[in-house]
Amino acid sequence: MAKIMAVDIETYSSVDLVASGVRPYxxxxxxxxxxIAYKVDDEPTQVIDLAGGDKLPGVTEFTALLLDPDVLKxxxxxxxxxxxxxxxxQSPMPPEQWSCTMVLASNLGLPGTLxxxxxxxxxxKQKMTEGKxxxxxxxxxxxxxxxxxxxxxxxxxxxxxxxxxxxxxxxxDVDVEVDIxxxxxxxxxPEAERLAWQHDQHINDLGVRVDQVLMHQxxxxxxxxxxxxxxxxxxxxxxxxxxxxxxxxxxxxxHEGIEVPSLNKEAMPELMQQVKSPEARRMLTIRSxxxxxxxxxYEAMERGLCHDxxxxxxxxxxxxxxxxxxxGRLVQVQTLPQNKLxxxxxxxxxxxxxEFELLEMTFGSPPFVLSQLIxxxxxxSEGCRFIVADYSAIEARVIAWLAGEPWVLEExxxxxxxxxxxxxxxxHKVKNDIKKGGPHADLRPKGKVATLACGYQGGVGALKRxxxxxxxxxxxxxxxxxxxxxxxNPHIVRFWYDVENAAIRAVQGERVALRHGLKxxxxxxYLFIQLPSGRRLAYFQPRLEPEPKFNKEGITYMxxxxxxxxxxxxxxxGGKLVENIVQATARDCLRDTMRALWEVGYxxxxxVHDEVIIDAPKGxxxxxxxxxxxxxxxxxxxxxxxxxxxxxxxxxxxx
Numbered sequence: 187m188a189k190i191m192a193v194d195i196e197t198y199s200s201v202d203l204v205a206s207g208v209r210p211y212x213x214x215x216x217x218x219x220x221x222i223a224y225k226v227d228d229e230p231t232q233v234i235d236l237a238g239g240d241k242l243p244g245v246t247e248f249t250a251l252l253l254d255p256d257v258l259k260x261x262x263x264x265x266x267x268x269x270x271x272x273x274x275x276q277s278p279m280p281p282e283q284w285s286c287t288m289v290l291a292s293n294l295g296l297p298g299t300l301x302x303x304x305x306x307x308x309x310x311k312q313k314m315t316e317g318k319x320x321x322x323x324x325x326x327x328x329x330x331x332x333x334x335x336x337x338x339x340x341x342x343x344x345x346x347x348x349x350x351x352x353x354x355x356x357x358x359d360v361d362v363e364v365d366i367x368x369x370x371x372x373x374x375x376p377e378a379e380r381l382a383w384q385h386d387q388h389i390n391d392l393g394v395r396v397d398q399v400l401m402h403q404x405x406x407x408x409x410x411x412x413x414x415x416x417x418x419x420x421x422x423x424x425x426x427x428x429x430x431x432x433x434x435x436x437x438x439x440x441h442e443g444i445e446v447p448s449l450n451k452e453a454m455p456e457l458m459q460q461v462k463s464p465e466a467r468r469m470l471t472i473r474s475x476x477x478x479x480x481x482x483x484y485e486a487m488e489r490g491l492c493h494d495x496x497x498x499x500x501x502x503x504x505x506x507x508x509x510x511x512x513x514g515r516l517v518q519v520q521t522l523p524q525n526k527l528x529x530x531x532x533x534x535x536x537x538x539x540x541e542f543e544l545l546e547m548t549f550g551s552p553p554f555v556l557s558q559l560i561x562x563x564x565x566x567s568e569g570c571r572f573i574v575a576d577y578s579a580i581e582a583r584v585i586a587w588l589a590g591e592p593w594v595l596e597e598x599x600x601x602x603x604x605x606x607x608x609x610x611x612x613x614h615k616v617k618n619d620i621k622k623g624g625p626h627a628d629l630r631p632k633g634k635v636a637t638l639a640c641g642y643q644g645g646v647g648a649l650k651r652x653x654x655x656x657x658x659x660x661x662x663x664x665x666x667x668x669x670x671x672x673x674x675n676p677h678i679v680r681f682w683y684d685v686e687n688a689a690i691r692a693v694q695g696e697r698v699a700l701r702h703g704l705k706x707x708x709x710x711x712y713l714f715i716q717l718p719s720g721r722r723l724a725y726f727q728p729r730l731e732p733e734p735k736f737n738k739e740g741i742t743y744m745x746x747x748x749x750x751x752x753x754x755x756x757x758x759x760g761g762k763l764v765e766n767i768v769q770a771t772a773r774d775c776l777r778d779t780m781r782a783l784w785e786v787g788y789x790x791x792x793x794v795h796d797e798v799i800i801d802a803p804k805g806x807x808x809x810x811x812x813x814x815x816x817x818x819x820x821x822x823x824x825x826x827x828x829x830x831x832x833x834x835x836x837x838x839x840x841x
């Protein structure tokens with residue numbers, strides 16, 4: 187049996203790790219590894235005190251084990267250790283030789299932090315609470331003061347007792363990681379997930395190239411525009427700081443006689459109606475423009491930019507531990523604005539060339555233009571182009587397949603106009619009459635919002651959140667839309683209750699199977715839902731509790747509250763469980779597709795929701811080939827009608 191070495195390191199860098207990511211952090215000139223704690227199999231944990239004078243000559247036990255391809259290295263959030271150790275030892279750290287215990291914990295629905303996972307499991311050894319203060323003291327620059335002699339960094343010699351405690355903290359982190367790993371080692375994790383994490387690490391190691399000219403010019407344009415607006419606002423109002431809400435409120439009270447409770451985005455339309463003078467309207471317009479955060483993502487790109495001209499680690503594997511979907515990091519590519527500008531190429535060239543006046547004359551408001559160009563700042567490598575491909579309505583396809591909704595499946599086997607087809611079923615019309623230009627085209631928005639909002643047991647509130655009112659649908663029609671959608675999709679409605687009933691029976695001790703390999707059972711303190719892919723969704727410490735509102739028992743479990751980010755007891759129900767199952771199944775389709783693309787030579791630089799962005803050498807590969815691969819259902823999803831659409835481009839955009 188191969189050796190297993192658990193590793194935890196403590197490091198120093200003047201770069202902000204949270205703001206910039208691990209790659210720029212480790213590339214800083216002053217980056218260094220301070221402590222290395224490691225544990226080999228069942229041997230005692232050791233610590234190497236590099237900052238305190240311990241040496242690492244050519245061959246030591248640790249370096250030999252670290253560089254041995256037959257030794258499995260483990261860490262909590264292994265991406266950090268891999269990246270930092272590769273930089274320090276100037277040697278690749280192939281992800282195939284590593285295992286991430288944080289991913290293992292996330293697979294089982296536990297908190298993502300070492301402290302949180304340890305506490306949830308009730309380990310005898312817990313992460314030391316002194317850690318935050320010690321990291322702040324030794325791992326980050328400090329502010330020079332008279333008390334500390336004007337130094338900008340704290341060394342071991344500045345606080346020997348703290349340093350000894352820091353070494354104990356380093357050792358404890360290894361011990362806790364090992365305890366968590368051993369506690370969870372008996373749970374089934376599919377081989378496909380191990381391979382997916384390795385592929386994810388390769389994607390993050392590769393990173394994506396940034397158009398640095400566009401990035402810098404975008405920020406320069408924003409600065410010039412904001413300076414101009416500030417000068418105009420000062421001349422208009424006489425205020426020292428027109429961005430100050432209290433100052434603007436006082437000015438409006440003095441000049442308009444209006445007492446303003448709020449100047450936020452939501453209050454602005456009504457306020458614009460209240461003011462009478464052109465000066466006040468212009469001031470409010472200026473304030474709205476100044477509040478637009480059109481350059482924050484450009485600034486994030488700059489912070490994350492590495493020596494190779496690329497941004498790395500944009501995605502967190504298993505970032506959403508309820509479904510296993512990826513979460514965005516740094517630039518947050520999953521929340522990029524949609525492209526609504528007609529001529530992106532012209533706009534980005536004008537920005538790159540510094541033709542700001544011409545840009546504003548041609549396209550209008552600079553903040554809007556800059557928001558439209560964010561995506562285009564990501565560019566292919568030299569001699570390459572992007573192939574961008576996106577699954578079409580994958581969640582609607584997956585839920586229809588899981589529930590066995592026949593007419594939806596037939597629609598997706600055909601032209602896939604699900605919004606039109608849904609409206610036709612809801613309102614008993616011919617689908618062709620609902621297409622653009624048809625006599626009942628006004629019904630399409632209702633079919634669209636119903637498709638997006640109602641699949642997970644959503645009602646009127648869900649329709650509103652999906653933009654029903656903004657689409658022009660009267661509020662009084664919303665209950666009827668919900669009812670019509672449910673009548674049109676009886677198998678999906680039945681699926682909600684089948685899933686909830688199966689989960690309740692599982693908590694009561696039964697093993698329940700539904701179609702397509704869905705299985706529900708409890709094991710070692712978890713409610714598991716086994717997906718068609720074989721992966722399991724985990725709900726920790728499930729139990730049944732009375733639901734007086736619905737006169738029944740409901741399911742609760744321990745999990746991370748998505749809003750408060752706290753570990754607490756959560757409620758769930760049929761529609762929510764179905765949402766978890768559908769999104770997790772769609773995620774597994776993407777997982778397997780990305781693996782298939784990689785195995786035939788396509789390099790994915792990042793992915794957004796159900797979309798992949800491929801960096802492909804010119805003359806190699808094709809969009810058609812990518813779409814064909816994405817259109818193949820995984821072997822575990824027989825009968826699932828998948829389809830993708832896409833394009834090739836010299837920069838990233840949303841077609």
